[in-house]
Amino acid sequence: MNTLVVICHPNPASLTRAAAEKVVDALQTTGQPLRVLDLDELDFDPRLTDFEARNHLGSPDQRPDLAEHIDALRWAERLVLIYPTWFSGQPARLKGWFDRVWMNEVAFVLPPDATRIRGQLDNIRHIDVVTTMGSTRRVNIAQGDGGRLRVNRTLRVLCHRRCRVKWHTVTDVDNRSTAELTAWLDSLPDRFNPTG
Amino acid sequence: MNCLVVHAHPNPDSFNHAVRSVVLDTLTGLGHSVDLIDLYAIDYQPCMTEHEHVGYLDLVESGPDEVVAAHMDLITSAEALIFIYPTWWSGLPAILKGWLERTMLPGFAFALADPGDSTKALKVRPRLTNINRLIGITSYGSGRLEVRLLGDGGRRTVTRAVRALCGARTKTTWLPFYRLDGSTAEQRQQFLATVAERLTSALPSAPSTAGPAT
Structure with a gap:
């Protein structure tokens, strides 16, 4: 299964980065086709441009700087998102990856006379989210839980109609012991390579 | 009243900029600063840096980036905080989103309780008590029902x-404009009038004319 991993965290020493390493290692041992987009390493600019706003129903051919990302998104059957939850959602860099790459003719089309967009990512049948949260689940829900809703609803409906989302989260990170965090990290390889 | 408007739209010819003009004119007309x-316009860099993440908990004391510090000063002197964005x-x-991540720092926008505190659900304590009016003005591509079904994470x-x-x-005012792509010029004009009207009632001109606080 073609698997696309998208990683977002500025700090190499972070728990999120440790998780990303575990997940990528596990996926590599499966021998399945794998692509990794490390948004920080690529210094991905998340700010939708004036040109992109004016041409929001334009064609991906007009976005040569996003070609690698667009190609990977269309290629993927499984999408793995790895990021820290900040302010109850995806960090700006990853939010901007959605804003810019999940564009017209790639993630959706707006047929003439239609009032609703139609999803175009039939290729994506699985989404896995690996995220670390400083807050407890209760605080995240109180803050609106926007990151989870975005993946489960807004993005999933653009993918295959049977697309399933799996969450691999650790909450309340600042109050957990090293042993608890290690146990969470160690649980990840099995989730991504059950036979490994 | 001191009002801080935070605006995010790349296209100066957009409806979003028209909304911003109405907001600025209305507030100035009411005598607010x-x-x-x-x-x-300031080419804001929204990605938290490695340095900012490593020192996150002490960043306010150790000295944030100068752009971030300037924005913190503006927030501190504001009584109304107004967001305009698509x-x-x-x-x-x-x-x-990145502006919130980099600016709303611990020790500034909120305080973290001691790790030993048992009331974990309340561990984030608000610090922006100077803000007594929070206003969000946004446009959506989708209609109201669809926005609701999708969870309206931005709101x-x-x-x-x-x-x-x-x-x-702190009171909140929410001003949404749905289905921007299919909207008519008349609907957009109507929304601009609504924005001016709602701002005028949310942020009355001067305490002496506003009557007793209720």
């Missing part, structure tokens, strides 16, 4: 996550 942060994928544009970010940083009595 207005500061504007136009994130695209909603993309059920949320704030990245440039604005939640403003009216819950940012609201939680403000005082207990």
Whole structure:
């Protein structure tokens, strides 16, 4: 299964980065086709441009700087998102990856006379989210839980109609012991390579 | 009243900019003092850096980036905080989401309780008690029903996550414009009038004319 991993965290020493390493290692041992987009390493600019706003129903051919990302998104059957939850959602860099790459003719089309967009990512049948949260689940829900809703609803409906989302989260990170965090990290390889 | 307007839209010819003009004119007309942060115009860098993440908990003391520090000063002197932006994928544009991440720092926008505190659900304590009015103005591509079904994460970010940083009595005003792509010039004009009207009632001109506080 073609698997696309998208990683977002500025700090190499972070728990999120440790998780990303575990997940990528596990996926590599499966021998399945794998692509990794490390948004920080690529210094991905998340700010939708004036040109992109004016041409929001334009064609991906007009976005040569996003070609690698667009190609990977269309290629993927499984999408793995790895990021820290900040302010109850995806960090700006990853939010901007959605804003810019999940564009017209790639993630959706707006047929003439239609009032609703139609999803175009039939290729994506699985989404896995690996995220670390400083807050407890209760605080995240109180803050609106926007990151989870975005993946489960807004993005999933653009993918295959049977697309399933799996969450691999650790909450309340600042109050957990090293042993608890290690146990969470160690649980990840099995989730991504059950036979490994 | 001191009003801080935070605006995020890359296209100066957009409806979003028209909304911003009405907001600025209305507030100035009411006699308020207005500061504007136009994130695209200042080429704002929204990604938290490695340095900022490593030192996150002490960043306020150790000295944040100078742009961040200047924005913190503007927030500190504001009584009304107004966000104007387009909603993309059920949320704030990245440039604005990142502004919250880099600016709303612990020790400034909120305080963290001691790790030993048992009341974990309340461990984030608000610090922006100077903000007594929070206003969100946004446009959506989708209609109201669809926005609701998708969870309206952007609205939640403003009216819950940012609201939680403000005082207990802070009032929230939410001004959505749905289905922008299919809208008529008349509907857009009507919305601009609504924005002016709602701002005028939310932020009355001077305490002496506003009557006793209720």
